[in-house]
Amino acid sequence: MKIQYSKGKVPRQAHVAIPEGLYEEEHGRQGFFGPATQFYHLHPPTDWKRIEGPLRPRAFATYELIPTDRNDPRGEPVKLLYNNDVALFVSRRTEPMPFCFRNGDGDEIHFIHRGRGVLQSDFGPLPYQEGDYIVIPKGTNYRVVPETRDNFTLIIQSRGPIGFPDRAGVGHYAPFDYDVIETPDPAPVTEQRAEWELRVRRRGEYTSVFYDFCPLDVVGWKGTHSVFKLNVKDFRPLMSEGIHLPPSAHGTFQAEGFVVCTFAPRPLEGDPQALRVPWYHRNIDYDEVFFVHSGEFTLSRRSGTTPAGVLSLNPQGLHHGPQPGVWENSVKNWRKDARLEFVAINIDTEEPLLMTPEAQAVEIEGYADLWAKK
Ligand SMILES: [Fe+2]
Incomplete structure (x- = not known):
């Protein structure tokens, strides 16, 4: 417990009735x-x-950014700000990823500022729209499949696992009910190709693993983490x-x-x-x-x-x-x-x-x- 001091001209309650001119x-x-x-x-x-x-x-002015994924399906998001814990990227992807991707550097939050589409992953397909936060646990295999051309996703990459802040004092249902969170149902990708590429990023470097089937072939899952989404419209x-x-x-x-x-x-x-x-x-x-x-x-x-x-x-x-x-x-x-x-x-x-x-x-x-x- 810290002692609170009060000296000189102050309001009785902080943030209320601030003395005029101060x-x-x-x-x-x-x-x-x-x-x-x-x-x-x-x-x-x-x-x-x-x-x-x-x-x-x-x-x-993030609209002036041209990430390589805007004009090249094999391109990638552009990194803007970073430290040891977190990095911010912008993706403007216009075409579906021709590969599957796995981020070995951290969990990701994809904040969908513009556009809609489907995020295919080990956990199953998850449709997304503007205002969605999609959380993707580190190491998940996924593909972004946009349905629109004018797309803008702010990606927050976290070194540590992404969780929720403590809600002490306000209970389980504010500022949103955890029940609004949506998780995907499994649905393996069965599209046949000569080969499927899985691109893995680790410490910023890429390694590709090739398969003659799509690695998003999960038919069931159970566990304590998953891709999930919630939308800003669900905030109260x-x-x-x-x-x-x-x-x-x-x-x-x-x-x-x-x-x-x-x-x-x-x-x-x-x-x-x-x-x-x-x-x-x-x-x-x-x-x-x-x-x-x-x-x-x-x-x-x-x-x-x-x-x-x-x-x-x-x-x-x-x-x-x-x-x-x-x-x-x-x-x-x-x-x-x-x-x-x-x-x-x-x-x-x-x-x-x-x-x-x-x-x-x-x-x-x-x-x-x-x-x-x-
Ligand atoms: Fe502030």
Whole structure:
């Protein structure tokens, strides 16, 4: 148990009735689970004049990426950000994989941003559509068989097994009932070919194993892990009338070194005194990746929006938070029935993320400047 101190000008309840003219900032450890202090500033901490050095808020125009799997069925997704625990890739595959694939480097989450099709695997075929998260355990043999041409999948590769965050306090049925999860039924692929290739990736290197039958020939399975899917439409986000909840309230998946949260449409906090925009945040222990799936993210923006397809990275060590004026406007333009309609996913990583040259090539210039007053 930590002692909580309180000094100077503070509200009685954090995130509620912030004294006029002050800016609240959370200085926390371990995301929102460790020791934390709220500061009440005279100035927004993101109102920087300039930044020198490697850290800065970044954003990437992911629609400009051209992974090799877009034009070549034998191509592969492009890697964007990575550390020892997690790596993010984008796939734009237009044609079915002519091979079967096995990732020996980690579990995968395929987040279907655009497109639909079928994921064939050892466990059976699983149809997918926009908004699906498909979890594929490490070592599973699978084939992606798109039915559409304009496809975009964000792939999150995890070194450790992917599980669910603890739901202490809210029970088994929120923010989604585990019953919404779908698993495939076995259905062996019997298509005859001269040979079938199984491509195995291990430590980033490829090995191909050839068969005269399709290795997806399972007719039955039982066990404790499987390919499965759930859709963002099945989320019933936790919210409060009286207080803005931290992103961890929207936790969806958890693995060693990172968490994935889903921001689904919800009403804004109804209490006029409750903060309705994210507070300034000095997240010293996590990098925060944010990907807009649908709608336009306006919550922290004064003018303009962060449109679908933009992936931003707030590095640990620097501040992030609403643009100047957003906080004040949220009080001035308060409406009882206001709602958020965008869907976004958030990936918080313990280890700092490194950028690949492909990510750097689509970095949005001047993104860090959006957060200062100017
Ligand atoms: Fe944050």
